Every structure is written in structure tokens, then in C-alpha cells.
Amino acid sequence: VEGLAIVASDDGYALVDAAVDALRFEELLGEARVAMREGDAAAGAESIALAFDLWRGPALHGLTGTTWFSAEARRLEVLRVDALEEQFEAALALGEHREIVSALRTAVEENPFRERLWAQLMLALYRSGRQADALDTFQEARGVLADELGLEPGPDLQRLQAAILAHEPAIAAGRVVSRRGNLPTPTTSFVDREHELADAVGLLREHRLVTLTGPPGVGKSRLALEAVRSLESELRDGVWQIELARAGGAAGVAR
Numbered sequence: 001v002e003g004l005a006i007v008a009s010d011d012g013y014a015l016v017d018a019a020v021d022a023l024r025f026e027e028l029l030g031e032a033r034v035a036m037r038e039g040d041a042a043a044g045a046e047s048i049a050l051a052f053d054l055w056r057g058p059a060l061h062g063l064t065g066t067t068w069f070s071a072e073a074r075r076l077e078v079l080r081v082d083a084l085e086e087q088f089e090a091a092l093a094l095g096e097h098r099e100i101v102s103a104l105r106t107a108v109e110e111n112p113f114r115e116r117l118w119a120q121l122m123l124a125l126y127r128s129g130r131q132a133d134a135l136d137t138f139q140e141a142r143g144v145l146a147d148e149l150g151l152e153p154g155p156d157l158q159r160l161q162a163a164i165l166a167h168e169p170a171i172a173a174g175r176v177v178s179r180r181g182n183l184p185t186p187t188t189s190f191v192d193r194e195h196e197l198a199d200a201v202g203l204l205r206e207h208r209l210v211t212l213t214g215p216p217g218v219g220k221s222r223l224a225l226e227a228v229r230s231l232e233s234e235l236r237d238g239v240w241q242i243e244l245a246r247a248g249g250a251a252g253v254a255r
Contacts, residue, residue, distance in 0.1 A: 021054040022076060028054075029079060032086050041093035048087045055080065081111055088120045095173055097127040112144045115157050122157075126164050127173045134164050182240050183229055190226050193219070200227035 007014050028051035035044035059076035063069045084107055091100045104121040111117055118141040125134035138153070138161045145151045153161075163171045190197070200223060203210045212220040228239045244253060 022059075025051045025054050025076075025083075026079065029083050029086065032083070032090070036086060036089060036093075041090045044086065045090035045094060048083055048090060051083055052087070081107075081114060085114070085116050085120070088117070088124075092120060092123060092127075097124040097173060100124055101128060108141075113149065115141070115145075115154050118153075119157055119160050122160055122164065123171060126171065131164060135161065138164075183225060183232070183238075190222065193223065193226075196223055197226055197230070200224070201230055204228070204231060 005015070028047045032044045032047035032051065035041075035047060059073040059080070060069050064073045088100055088104060088107070091097070101121070101124050104117065104124055108114070108117045108121055118137065122134045122137045122141075125131075125137060138157065141157060142153050145153055152158075160171070200210065200212070204227060212224055214220055225241070232239050
């Protein structure tokens, strides 16, 4: 936890402008899930990498002797495995199936009841040209679930086995497509400000940093978005909007 001041209240104490790793981890995990749903595996992988950089060993290490801390530590550890699954999902989408086979094997050994991990391991093996190993992995998962829980593999795992047997094209490694930028879609037209827009675009072509100033409500943000939108096709990595107002203090600006 980073913070410079502690304030007291009727409910206890609070850290002013503090950056709590656990909260930031959950925020990054949420961002990764959104990126994956939108088909941007590269952004998802980046968010998950930042999330894992916040871990320094077991959750709440040394504080789990009480009921609340113990329960919270378990919750965070479950989220950590969730993040691991998202990391593997992003790697598969980016064509990194060979690189993650070993890590996936370790993950299923540590979390043998997570069927998504078993499925990811099967898929990574299959895409690496190891169909027999992928099918053996399904039988291994079936044995673990049956012996420990008395259950058959779920429908997703069974469908994946059938797809591997049939060599379905849908599960083959495909071309990686990632989103270029995150500019919001305009909901209204932009008119009567052509001269301002031209000036802003001209300044952007000449300088690395351009600041728009003026009283609240005059449309600075909209002008900035339209200016960079007009240059979007010229930029290899697209245009990215970052809301510094969400930083929550100076410590969050770099993140």
C-alpha cells in the first residue's frame, strides 16, 4: 500500500490517496476480461501481465490467522487462478500455444478441478501438433474428476475432445487480430469547428505534446478526440485514450 496520510473516522482508519495492490489487481483483471471479450488479446495480455506484477507471494501473507483475513486471502487466490486462465487464453489467441504448454501443465497440477485449465492445455497441445497428448490429457482430466469428485468432464471439455478427434477447423490456430486504439464511437456529428480542428491537427503533426485549454464545457475533449481520430489511419498502433481523472492520485498516473 502506498500512501502519505492516515485519517481516522467512526469506522476506523483510512489511507488517503492510497494505491492498494489488491484493488488494482482486480481492476486490471476486469480490464483484461473486457479486452478479451472485444477480441483484443494483446491488450488483455498486457493488463494481465501488469496484474501479476503486483503479486509478491501468497495473498495477505502473515495475516491469515483471523477469519476475515483468511477468507479474503482465499478469495484473492481464486482470483489469481482466474487471472492465470485469462493469461493462458490471451496467449492461445496470440498463437503462443507452444510456449505455454509447460506452464499449463503446472497449473492443472496445482488446480486439478479447474476444467478451463484442462481445456486450455488440451488446445495448446493440439495446436502444437500433439493430438495424441491432447486426447490423453482429456482422459487424465476425466480420471481426476471421477476419482476426486465422482463427476464426468463438463460439456465444454467433452465438446473440445470431439472437436480434436474431428480436426475441426474452428479450434486450429488462427491469424491474430488485435484492436488498434480505444477511441469511443462518436454519437453525434462534429460541425462548425473546422478551423479549430485543422489547427489542432496541424499542431499534432508538428509537436509531440499538444494541450487544449479553455473554460469547462467548451468542447476541448471532443475537439481533441476528433483531431486524433483524423490521424488514426496514419498511426501504426492506432490512438489510445487515457482518462487521467481515473488515476485517483499522483501514484496512479504512471499506471
